[in-house]
Amino acid sequence: MQEPFVKTEIRKDENIVYKRTDLLVDRPLSYCPGCGHGVVHRMLMETLEEMNIQDKTIGVSPVGCSVLAYDFMNIDMVGAAHGRAPALATAIKRLWPNRFVFTYQGDGDLAAIGTAETIHACNRGENFTIIFINNGIYGMTGGQMAPTTLPGMRSSTSPYGRDVPTMGHPLRITELIANLPGVYYVTRQAVHTPSHVRKTKKAIRKAMEQQKENKGIAFVEVVSNCNSGWKMTPVQSNIWMEENMFPFYPLGDIKVDGKLIQSSEIAK
Amino acid sequence: MGELRLMKGNEAIAEAAIRAGCDGYFGYPITPQSEVMEYLMAERPFERTGMVVLQAESETASINMVYGAAASGKMAMTSSSSPGVSLMQEGLSYLAGAELPALIVNIVRGGPGLGTIQPSQADYFQAVKGGGHGDYKLIVLAPASVQEMCDHVKLAFELAFKYRNPAMILSDGAIGQMMEKVVLFDAIPRRTEEELVSQNPWAATGKPKNREHIIITSLDLDPAGQERVNLKLQAKYREMEKNEVLYETLGCEDAEYVFVAFGLSARICQKSMDLARAKGIKVGLFRPITLFPFPVIPIHELGKKVKGMLVVEMNAGQMIEDVKLSVGCSIKIEHYGRFGGIIPTPDEVVHALENQIIGG
Numbered sequence: 089m090q091e092p093f094v095k096t097e098i099r100k101d102e103n104i105v106y107k108r109t110d111l112l113v114d115r116p117l118s119y120c121p122g123c124g125h126g127v128v129h130r131m132l133m134e135t136l137e138e139m140n141i142q143d144k145t146i147g148v149s150p151v152g153c154s155v156l157a158y159d160f161m162n163i164d165m166v167g168a169a170h171g172r173a174p175a176l177a178t179a180i181k182r183l184w185p186n187r188f189v190f191t192y193q194g195d196g197d198l199a200a201i202g203t204a205e206t207i208h209a210c211n212r213g214e215n216f217t218i219i220f221i222n223n224g225i226y227g228m229t230g231g232q233m234a235p236t237t238l239p240g241m242r243s244s245t246s247p248y249g250r251d252v253p254t255m256g257h258p259l260r261i262t263e264l265i266a267n268l269p270g271v272y273y274v275t276r277q278a279v280h281t282p283s284h285v286r287k288t289k290k291a292i293r294k295a296m297e298q299q300k301e302n303k304g305i306a307f308v309e310v311v312s313n314c315n316s317g318w319k320m321t322p323v324q325s326n327i328w329m330e331e332n333m334f335p336f337y338p339l340g341d342i343k344v345d346g347k348l349i350q351s352s353e354i355a356k
Numbered sequence: 357m358g359e360l361r362l363m364k365g366n367e368a369i370a371e372a373a374i375r376a377g378c379d380g381y382f383g384y385p386i387t388p389q390s391e392v393m394e395y396l397m398a399e400r401p402f403e404r405t406g407m408v409v410l411q412a413e414s415e416t417a418s419i420n421m422v423y424g425a426a427a428s429g430k431m432a433m434t435s436s437s438s439p440g441v442s443l444m445q446e447g448l449s450y451l452a453g454a455e456l457p458a459l460i461v462n463i464v465r466g467g468p469g470l471g472t473i474q475p476s477q478a479d480y481f482q483a484v485k486g487g488g489h490g491d492y493k494l495i496v497l498a499p500a501s502v503q504e505m506c507d508h509v510k511l512a513f514e515l516a517f518k519y520r521n522p523a524m525i526l527s528d529g530a531i532g533q534m535m536e537k538v539v540l541f542d543a544i545p546r547r548t549e550e551e552l553v554s555q556n557p558w559a560a561t562g563k564p565k566n567r568e569h570i571i572i573t574s575l576d577l578d579p580a581g582q583e584r585v586n587l588k589l590q591a592k593y594r595e596m597e598k599n600e601v602l603y604e605t606l607g608c609e610d611a612e613y614v615f616v617a618f619g620l621s622a623r624i625c626q627k628s629m630d631l632a633r634a635k636g637i638k639v640g641l642f643r644p645i646t647l648f649p650f651p652v653i654p655i656h657e658l659g660k661k662v663k664g665m666l667v668v669e670m671n672a673g674q675m676i677e678d679v680k681l682s683v684g685c686s687i688k689i690e691h692y693g694r695f696g697g698i699i700p701t702p703d704e705v706v707h708a709l710e711n712q713i714i715g716g
Contacts (some may be wrong), residue, residue: 143562164562167572169420175418176424
């Protein structure tokens with residue numbers, strides 16, 4: 089007869105060097121291993137915890153891979169119809185001006201089906217934060233071409249690669265948004281290395297803090313991998329992202345304090 | 357006694373919204389309902405009550421702003437006309453699925469497509485049967501006067517919050533545009549933040565330490581869970597059918613025939629009734645006020661007493677299906693309608709009664 093398995097508790101106080109924030113619900117994430125979503129979730133929730141605004145925050149989740157973000161974020165959240173998160177957030181923030189409001193959206197949600205809602209919320213200068221995860225593909229539905237899919241990049245609906253003459257150009261929506269007067273802060277970050285993670289967290293903090301000043305949209309794009317959709321290992325996908333995504337979607341601040349950064353792509 | 361004013365139907369909607377304590381209006385211009393937002397903007401409701409009014413980039417955005425507002429417990433509304441309401445169907449389905457209270461006003465115009473800007477009742481099916489996807493119901497009120505345009509705003513919000521369900525006022529371009537005297541109800545103060553949080557414990561208002569986080573969604577990937585959601589919704593709709601049916605009867609006591617009509621058509625039928633009775637035809641009028649829940653039992657009972665019914669609608673025959681389902685096959689039930697923005701005259705309705713029901 090087999091000995092019953094005895095679980096040894098190794099999580100002793102003296103061993104703990106890092107602790108999951110209570111603002112992340114203790115349950116397995118629905119994301120593929122290797123995906124950047126979980127890291128961004130953590131950065132966002134740690135930021136709310138550090139700012140001590142859990143009770144004053146209302147989040148809006150999208151349709152896409154992060155449709156279930158509300159299951160992992162231990163704050164009040166509203167699930168939007170596909171692309172409509174900025175419309176929801178507009179109303180919530182206007183009617184609850186003393187709350188912190190953010191949307192969490194992928195590239196299909198924000199830059200295809202929700203383009204109108206995104207552009208107009210930004211242009212009106214609504215006072216909420218947009219977290220935009222750009223992995224150049226529709227992950228949840230099985231790896232179809234996204235508005236941000238690179239030229240030549242393969243997906244399940246561009247199996248021979250994105251053919252620009254027939255399928256159109258990838259959309260640099262972040263640069264477009266940075267040009268709008270209602271937008272106060274725009275940055276593009278990544279979360280595939282510890283130093284990038286730290287920068288992303290700083291950007292999220294800045295974007296959330298800015299809501300206190302009532303100066304317009306704060307927009308944080310995170311260029312992320314989709315190892316499942318790209319049909320790569322997590323490590324391969326991160327290398328591919330650096331070699332292919334970053335040249336087209338260069339990292340760094342694009343607009344700070346309402347002013348375009350001269351060295352950013354948009355200014356060139 | 358409230359304040360007496362001469363107003364357009366659309367203006368009455370707007371004034372009633374401010375007085376009902378509405379927190380937010382989100383809309384997009386479309387004829388023949390643009391006066392709703394125009395009136396609101398001119399009234400500066402933010403200064404009067406703190407009510408937010410925002411012109412959105414589309415009807416799609418409007419309804420989703422309403423969704424966001426409702427999800428956070430606020431009293432929110434939008435108004436539009438037929439093509440715009442078609443664009444809102446996605447949002448309506450989501451509101452119903454997530455069990456959120458909200459008011460949607462449809463000042464119906466002739467269709468299909470871009471149609472016309474003249475009055476019509478051709479959106480009955482869309483409003484009552486659910487124009488969006490899934491098994492859901494809206495509470496649907498059909499005002500027949502400017503007075504009811506005003507009163508139904510308050511009633512719709514009450515029912516929407518009572519059942520946590522979107523409510524629609526289904527009116528038309530004529531009632532929206534015409535001016536009548538209206539007695540305005542006294543203003544109800546907007547709920548304070550504390551009242552709102554305590555009255556709507558289901559709403560996403562920011563999570564305090566001592567409660568679970570709130571998730572507003574219509575998604576349940578587990579089929580058993582989604583079936584439970586549907587059963588809950590259906591049980592709610594049965595409750596509405598039991599408790600909230602509203603209708604009006606006129607001259608039905610001695611009637612051999614009845615007109616069944618809602619909204620503007622019912623106003624026309626009132627005149628047709630007078631004309632027919634002057635000819636010696638004993639005709640009454642049955643006017644459903646709630647189109648959902650539909651007055652199934654009262655119409656069924658009426659069907660036992662009369663020889664025939666003429667369902668008068670400004671469409672090709674939509675409510676007649678519900679009338680027939682209510683009455684059964686025991687008596688003659690016919691439809692008379694005009695489309696595309698044509699309003700039937702009282703005379704032609706009497707002719708239709710004589711030809712289709714009495715002589716037919």
